[in-house]
Amino acid sequence: MEKMQQVVGRARAAFNSGRCRSLEFRLQQLKALERMVQEKEKEILAAIKADLHKCGHNAYSHELLGVLGELALAMDKLPSWAAPQPVKKNLLTMRDEAYICPEPLGVVLIIGAWNYPFVLVMQPLIGAIAAGNAVVVKPSEISENTARLVADLLPQYLDRELYSVVTGGVPETTELLTQRFDHILYTGNSAVGKIVMAAAAKHLTPVTLELGGKSPCYIDKDCDLAVACRRITWGKYMNCGQTCIAPDYILCDPSIQSKVVENIKAALQEFYGEDVKSSPDYERIINKRHFKRIVGLLEGQKIAHGGQTDEASCFIAPTILTDVSPESKVMEEEIFGPVLPILTVKSVDEAIEFINRREKPLALYVFSNNKKLIRQVISETSSGGVTANDVFMHALVPDLPFGGVGNSGMGAYHGKHSFETFSHRRACLIKDLKMEVVNKLRYPPSSQKKVDW
Amino acid sequence: NPYAELVARLRAAWLSGKTRPMEYRVAQLEALGRFLDEKKQEILEATALDMGKPRFEAEFSEIILCKNELHETLNNLSHWMKDEHVYKNTATRLDSAFIRKDPYGVVLIIAPWNYPIHLFLVPLIGAIAAGNCVIVKPSEMTKNSEKLVAEVLPNYLDKDCFAVVTASVQETTRLLENKFDYIFYTGIPSVGRIIMTAAAKHLTPVTLELGGKNPCYVSDTCDVQNVAQRVAWGRFFNAGQTCIAPDYILCSVEMQEKLVVALSKVVNDFYGSNPRESPDFGRIVGDKQFQRLYALLCSGQVAIGGETDEAERYIAPTVLVDVLPSDPVMQEEIFGPILPIVTVANMDEAIDFINSRERPLVVYAFSSNSKVVNQVLERTSSGGFCGNDTLMHVTLTSLPFGGIGSSGLGKYHGKFTFDTFSHHRGCLHRNMGMEVFNALRYPPYTQQKLGMVRAASEVKRKGTCTLL
Numbered sequence: 001m002e003k004m005q006q007v008v009g010r011a012r013a014a015f016n017s018g019r020c021r022s023l024e025f026r027l028q029q030l031k032a033l034e035r036m037v038q039e040k041e042k043e044i045l046a047a048i049k050a051d052l053h054k055c056g057h058n059a060y061s062h063e064l065l066g067v068l069g070e071l072a073l074a075m076d077k078l079p080s081w082a083a084p085q086p087v088k089k090n091l092l093t094m095r096d097e098a099y100i101c102p103e104p105l106g107v108v109l110i111i112g113a114w115n116y117p118f119v120l121v122m123q124p125l126i127g128a129i130a131a132g133n134a135v136v137v138k139p140s141e142i143s144e145n146t147a148r149l150v151a152d153l154l155p156q157y158l159d160r161e162l163y164s165v166v167t168g169g170v171p172e173t174t175e176l177l178t179q180r181f182d183h184i185l186y187t188g189n190s191a192v193g194k195i196v197m198a199a200a201a202k203h204l205t206p207v208t209l210e211l212g213g214k215s216p217c218y219i220d221k222d223c224d225l226a227v228a229c230r231r232i233t234w235g236k237y238m239n240c241g242q243t244c245i246a247p248d249y250i251l252c253d254p255s256i257q258s259k260v261v262e263n264i265k266a267a268l269q270e271f272y273g274e275d276v277k278s279s280p281d282y283e284r285i286i287n288k289r290h291f292k293r294i295v296g297l298l299e300g301q302k303i304a305h306g307g308q309t310d311e312a313s314c315f316i317a318p319t320i321l322t323d324v325s326p327e328s329k330v331m332e333e334e335i336f337g338p339v340l341p342i343l344t345v346k347s348v349d350e351a352i353e354f355i356n357r358r359e360k361p362l363a364l365y366v367f368s369n370n371k372k373l374i375r376q377v378i379s380e381t382s383s384g385g386v387t388a389n390d391v392f393m394h395a396l397v398p399d400l401p402f403g404g405v406g407n408s409g410m411g412a413y414h415g416k417h418s419f420e421t422f423s424h425r426r427a428c429l430i431k432d433l434k435m436e437v438v439n440k441l442r443y444p445p446s447s448q449k450k451v452d453w
Numbered sequence: 454n455p456y457a458e459l460v461a462r463l464r465a466a467w468l469s470g471k472t473r474p475m476e477y478r479v480a481q482l483e484a485l486g487r488f489l490d491e492k493k494q495e496i497l498e499a500t501a502l503d504m505g506k507p508r509f510e511a512e513f514s515e516i517i518l519c520k521n522e523l524h525e526t527l528n529n530l531s532h533w534m535k536d537e538h539v540y541k542n543t544a545t546r547l548d549s550a551f552i553r554k555d556p557y558g559v560v561l562i563i564a565p566w567n568y569p570i571h572l573f574l575v576p577l578i579g580a581i582a583a584g585n586c587v588i589v590k591p592s593e594m595t596k597n598s599e600k601l602v603a604e605v606l607p608n609y610l611d612k613d614c615f616a617v618v619t620a621s622v623q624e625t626t627r628l629l630e631n632k633f634d635y636i637f638y639t640g641i642p643s644v645g646r647i648i649m650t651a652a653a654k655h656l657t658p659v660t661l662e663l664g665g666k667n668p669c670y671v672s673d674t675c676d677v678q679n680v681a682q683r684v685a686w687g688r689f690f691n692a693g694q695t696c697i698a699p700d701y702i703l704c705s706v707e708m709q710e711k712l713v714v715a716l717s718k719v720v721n722d723f724y725g726s727n728p729r730e731s732p733d734f735g736r737i738v739g740d741k742q743f744q745r746l747y748a749l750l751c752s753g754q755v756a757i758g759g760e761t762d763e764a765e766r767y768i769a770p771t772v773l774v775d776v777l778p779s780d781p782v783m784q785e786e787i788f789g790p791i792l793p794i795v796t797v798a799n800m801d802e803a804i805d806f807i808n809s810r811e812r813p814l815v816v817y818a819f820s821s822n823s824k825v826v827n828q829v830l831e832r833t834s835s836g837g838f839c840g841n842d843t844l845m846h847v848t849l850t851s852l853p854f855g856g857i858g859s860s861g862l863g864k865y866h867g868k869f870t871f872d873t874f875s876h877h878r879g880c881l882h883r884n885m886g887m888e889v890f891n892a893l894r895y896p897p898y899t900q901q902k903l904g905m906v907r908a909a910s911e912v913k914r915k916g917t918c919t920l921l
Binding site (some may be wrong): 016055056057058060061087088089090092093098100101103105106133138153182190193194198200201202204205206209211217223224227228230231234270271272273279280282356367370373378379380382383384385386387388389390393394395396397398399400401402405406407409410411412424425426427428429430431432435436439442443444445446 | 456459468470473503507508509513539540541542544545548550551552555557558634642646649650652653654656661663675676678679680682683686687721723724725731733734773808819820821823826833835836837838839841842845846848849850851852853854857858859861862863864876877878879880881882883884885886888891894895896897898902903
């Protein structure tokens with residue numbers, strides 16, 4: 001379709017004009033984004049509510065708060081991030097200038113996901129703008145209200161040629177991916193991640209793939225179960241389980257399994273009350289397709305708590321499964337829903353072995369009072385990131401890179417890492433045209449004397 | 454798959470955790486050092502046989518530069534391996550937040566033929582330093598070097614964790630069907646696409662060190678003799694078969710004339726009146742490459758050199774003048790001892806010329822006026838940049854070496870190699886106590902909670918995320 005070619009062509013021409021090179025310009029655009037988030041807060045929260053049945057408080061704290069924080073950080077740090085970094089020189093280059101110069105890549109593509117539809121396009125966008133690129137944003141069509149809003153709002157606040165929004169589904173995205181970009185950041189699942197990378201390979205376009213997996217959560221016998229379970233409950237059922245770093249399943253000793261269930265039930269009661277369905281703080285599954293998928297995972301499982309569903313409203317109650325078998329369907333794919341399987345293991349070594357036999361997850365969680373055990377779990381496993389004794393929080397430390405490894409993704413962003421992801425670090429060596437005598441050593445004709453020196 | 458067993462064996466070794474302890478990595482790296490010391494003669498002989506590589510060039514590029522990287526790595530490994538602690542915000546003040554450098558697992562290094570030792574060894578140093586198991590696939594073009602690496606290198610390294618595979622193009626395709634945790638490829642863009650496509654099937658991250666046509670702008674204000682020496686050295690080193698060689702010159706008509714005179718003297722100074730007899734000038738690696746280069750000689754006019762000898766795969770250090778952008782020599786990366794000069798009216802035209810083409814691995818600019826050098830730097834884009842010299846920016850291990858666009862993705866050298874082969878894992882180790890601080894984030898949500906959360910965030914213009 002010509003449309004995609006035009007959009008990308010316009011962005012490239014705008015980039016080549018050079019106006020986004022200046023820091024003042026970039027700061028101006030970031031400031032405009034900040035105004036947008038502040039002025040259109042109501043509309044943004046309404047769109048997210050329409051897409052995910054998410055209450056204002058949740059939507060604000062899950063999506064807007066992070067965006068505002070990221071904007072403030074980028075505006076504050078941009079001058080230092082964009083400055084050339086001098087590097088250590090050797091004897092031969094002592095009198096020269098040697099430094100690394102961060103430069104924009106060009107035209108970058110950001111493909112968002114539906115589960116946190118606003119922040120997952122905005123946070124990468126902030127980094128891409130800060131790094132001086134032109135950007136094409138493709139929000140997820142599944143969260144259609146937010147997608148439409150983003151398409152409406154961005155042109156009202158940002159430079160229209162440099163930053164554009166493309167809406168649409170699979171055919172539009174496929175067409176978009178035939179165009180040449182200078183970086184693609186995709187958030188979504190591994191299957192599509194492979195398609196994005198294969199499309200990028202045709203143009204030798206570097207990619208950042210924020211994918212997913214089954215994030216394991218090991219609970220040690222030696223820990224404050226009430227606290228651990230409250231934190232896990234918060235993370236698991238937030239956004240109705242539709243979070244890439246949600247604790248997917250629990251591994252624990254059989255002797256504490258029932259206590260874990262009791263504690264989670266208590267936390268659920270605390271959070272959502274007796275009738276979860278009527279709590280304004282509990283979300284819904286995004287659509288019927290995912291609803292059916294998740295309900296299918298409950299088949300044949302021992303439901304220790306929850307299990308109630310209502311297709312009309314895409315409601316699935318917070319559910320706990322016990323004595324789950326590693327071969328069951330619920331253990332084959334990322335759940336991405338409010339279903340928490342518990343599998344029993346007899347030791348931390350068994351837990352580690354279990355985790356290592358599977359694809360590397362995006363996040364890994366371990367709860368224990370024993371620091372040595374925590375260190376062991378971290379050292380003997382691999383994952384995108386880790387939080388010990390809580391969930392999610394590593395994703396909220398701006399200076400920690402956020403990304404996957406193996407099947408859960410490649411590359412990282414957040415904070416300074418976004419800026420670096422969307423920049424090219426160009427090595428620069430500037431020499432003097434004089435002092436030629438020093439160079440004589442390297443020129444032919446050569447002799448053993450020269451080599452030995 | 455003929456390589457499935459080998460990959461499985463290395464993966465089992467990887468899962469055993471053998472390669473993780475620092476002492477193990479240091480021992481393997483020191484063994485690599487011994488390989489370079491003990492097999493120096495064999496390396497020099499192999500590269501001489503493969504492509505007539507002059508002894509000085511081989512020693513400099515295949516031994517000395519490798520040892521520099523090795524020493525840099527051994528000197529700094531413990532520091533590089535340490536967890537990097539990061540700044541914490543209010544919510545995580547009492548916690549431990551750090552970046553852990555995890556090895557990827559089983560990595561594959563595919564090396565080209567032009568610097569057959571250097572271009573697998575330097576990545577290998579970083580891959581081992583980062584704690585991975587490694588399969589090395591040296592180039593099948595340089596048969597003597599390939600044989601040396603395949604037969605001798607494994608004796609220095611732990612055979613459980615490191616292997617050398619010799620493979621033709623078809624066999625390499627089969628090798629790539631296996632799942633690796635990282636692939637590092639040095640070569641040409643067309644094959645880079647094939648590698649990345651194969652990697653995509655397994656979501657394997659890659660570094661591609663490719664190439665392009667590295668432009669070399671020479672302004673009218675310069676010491677022509679010095680420029681000629683530095684450019685000639687970079688162009689004719691390894692008979693032009695260097696990914697960062699200055700590919701073509703852009704300069705004014707007047708400068709072209711002066712440069713030809715100066716270059717003529719330099720070629721004579723370097724190689725004597727008959728470079729074919731100089732022990733310091735190399736040969737083309739293979740017949741196909743020779744034929745390809747021979748065909749490029751019809752572009753423009755031969756001002757210096759132009760002699761060839763097919764039997765020896767010798768092409769004289771050659772300078773072509775009055776070359777047009779449409780000439781054959783300007784359509785592909787030359788990778789040979791041929792230096793075309795394309796004339797432009799001024800610096801702006803040169804910059805436009807550079808920017809209308811694919812982004813190269815390096816842009817060179819020569820001028821005694823630093824403003825000119827800076828202009829070219831600021832208004833172009835490339836993997837790296839070197840002002841007033843050629844090649845030297847890659848000898849500084851503190852500078853990242855890599856391309857952009859079709860000249861590559863990713864970077865290495867020094868610490869950058871270690872970082873390339875590590876997964877940077879964000880870790881947060883929290884306290885189990887202090888639960889009261891988390892209360893704000895839990896449902897049920899009240900207007901009051903929301904208000905507190907907002908208020909906390911409004912203060913933070915000094916920019917970090919706040920309580921949740």
